[in-house]
Amino acid sequence: xxxxxxxxxxxxxxxxxxxxxxxxxxxxxxxxxxxxxxxxxxxxxxxxxxxxxxxxxxxxxxxxxxxxxxxxxxxxxxxxxxxxxxxxxxxxxxxxxxxxxxxxxxxxxxxxxxxxxxxxxxxxxxxxxxxxxxxxxxxxxxxxxxxxxxxxxxxxxxxxxxxxxxxxxxxxxxxxxxxxxxxxxxxxxxxxxxxxxxxxxxxxxxxxxxxxxxxxxxxxxxxxxxxxxxxxxxxxxxxxxxxxxxxxxxxxxxxxxxxxxxxxxxxxxxxxxxxxxxxxxxxxxxxxxxxxxxxxxxxxxxxxxxxxxxxxxxxxxxxxxxxxxxxxxxxxxxxxxxxxxxxxxxxxx
Numbered sequence: 001x002x003x004x005x006x007x008x009x010x011x012x013x014x015x016x017x018x019x020x021x022x023x024x025x026x027x028x029x030x031x032x033x034x035x036x037x038x039x040x041x042x043x044x045x046x047x048x049x050x051x052x053x054x055x056x057x058x059x060x061x062x063x064x065x066x067x068x069x070x071x072x073x074x075x076x077x078x079x080x081x082x083x084x085x086x087x088x089x090x091x092x093x094x095x096x097x098x099x100x101x102x103x104x105x106x107x108x109x110x111x112x113x114x115x116x117x118x119x120x121x122x123x124x125x126x127x128x129x130x131x132x133x134x135x136x137x138x139x140x141x142x143x144x145x146x147x148x149x150x151x152x153x154x155x156x157x158x159x160x161x162x163x164x165x166x167x168x169x170x171x172x173x174x175x176x177x178x179x180x181x182x183x184x185x186x187x188x189x190x191x192x193x194x195x196x197x198x199x200x201x202x203x204x205x206x207x208x209x210x211x212x213x214x215x216x217x218x219x220x221x222x223x224x225x226x227x228x229x230x231x232x233x234x235x236x237x238x239x240x241x242x243x244x245x246x247x248x249x250x251x252x253x254x255x256x257x258x259x260x261x262x263x264x265x266x267x268x269x270x271x272x273x274x275x276x277x278x279x280x281x282x283x284x285x286x287x288x289x290x291x292x293x294x295x296x297x298x299x300x301x302x303x304x305x306x307x308x309x310x311x312x313x314x315x316x317x318x319x320x321x322x323x324x325x326x327x328x329x330x331x332x333x334x335x336x337x338x339x340x341x342x343x344x345x346x347x348x349x
Contacts, residue, residue: 002080004043004044004079005212007040008074009038010039010073010074011037011072012064016030033282037074038234040239042210044210048212051228051229052232053232059214067095078094079094100180101171102182106163111155114152114153116152119136119166120136121170121173136173140170140173145165146169150166160188161189178212183216184215185220197223218261226241227239237320238250238254238319239320241315241317244315251291253291275294277293277294288304288305299324
């Protein structure tokens, strides 16, 4: 089956100083590489998650896909159309089929616009003048479970959950094939998180769209996604099916992330893995395996040789970058309040 979105060897970098200052200080490389050689695919109706610490490059990839950030090299193909070779005007038809909800739901909504104007803005941007703005705004609000009288409200009059629903409604305005949800549950109460996740799951079932979720919430990943990719310093260090990675993580960093997942049971026996040291700076990347400075299994080769991508013998779609991968060390599934959402996600209509 052909991929809806295919990204190959994507690299994104940011300048750290201007050209004149770099020349004056003798800096040969006045930039940092935020994303380094990332490759992945998303198919129609599939949900993929990016997981990793803050600053690992997850949101940068998302912003590059939708054209808010320029890639230095690599390929971004949407439904067979190469986007990196197109101008902004030429990309517009493809961008109509993609949408993104941002981390801060209220901050991403213009305080000067009403909900009606926010929801109908995509129609104006793409020149769809034949749409009835009032009817479209009401339809979109109904889709995300909000009453029609919200059209006259401003963002400051919305709660966090309501603003998140408005963001989802705006993303759905043009019936996209792909939604990128950046931290869709951030800052929300657990009950509201469940409502938002149920909403995304229901809309995916009804519309058949693909979803790319960027999150720190491993419970969301476990219950919502088909596959997941673990990021560290701008690279994918482990990629595979969500079930497989949760059951058999092969990279020590993945093992530590899963072991750190919150456990609400006070009687639970915890097997926490403490990562030593700080996350290295992107301006001073460690040599060899970039995780070796924090890895308890690191040996001499780890500091000298960058690990190549390997695949699991049991699952050829489960890949990882590690000189000494873990051998089937299971991570106990946490039992959290989010478990109650699992039934809802499968049964709620």
